[in-house]
Amino acid sequence: MFYSRFSSPFGEILITANEQGVSSLTFVNGKKKAIVPESYVERPEVFSEAHQQLNEYFCGKRFSFSLPLAAQGTPFQQKVWQALQTIPCGQTRSYAWIAKEIGNAKAVRAVGTANGANPIALIVPCHRVIGADGKLTGYAGGLALKAKLLMHEGANFKP
Structure with missing residues (x-):
């Protein structure tokens, strides 16, 4: 399990992932607390594509994301x-x-x-x-x- 931080024009973002893909993206200063489980390892290189796509989104060059996702839910x-x-x-x-x-x-x-x-x-x-x-x-x-x-x-x- 991995995590990385991303500095956006709207505040810091915390991203987590597992081997299947992105498992969470949270704005650090939002109402929902951005917490990294102790077992996670900071590995920004795992998130290079996510960081690139986020940069493109915030620059107005990307309108949807194409990343592997691994959200857990019903x-x-x-x-x-x-x-x-x-x-x-x-x-x-x-x-x-x-x-x-x-x-x-x-x-x-x-x-x-x-x-x-x-x-x-x-x-x-x-x-x-x-x-x-x-x-x-x-x-x-x-x-x-x-x-x-x-x-x-x-x-x-x-x-």
Whole structure:
């Protein structure tokens, strides 16, 4: 198990991975604490492709990520996280849209919970999910960071 830190224009990012791929991406100063388990080894070279793609994203040259991912979650969470990856950069969707997309229109609250449990922020773009009324809803990195990310992507939302 490995980790690396990445300095972004929106704050420091902590990335972890295992042999299968990226297992988490967390903004260090977000509401969700970025913690590296003691058994993890700092190996920035393992993350060279992730760092390159993050640089391209923050420079406005990349609109989606193509990295091997290894998020741990329930089958339902995995469905939600896969649906999140279909939201194009610069666009937003509602929790109800995600619920319909995964074939369970009544699971709006469960989708919200799964969205909040997404361990790979930004790469699995949970920040692109907003309320049905166009307003920002919760984000592990905080609403200010969510707004900055959406503005960076040119997305429309109500402040």
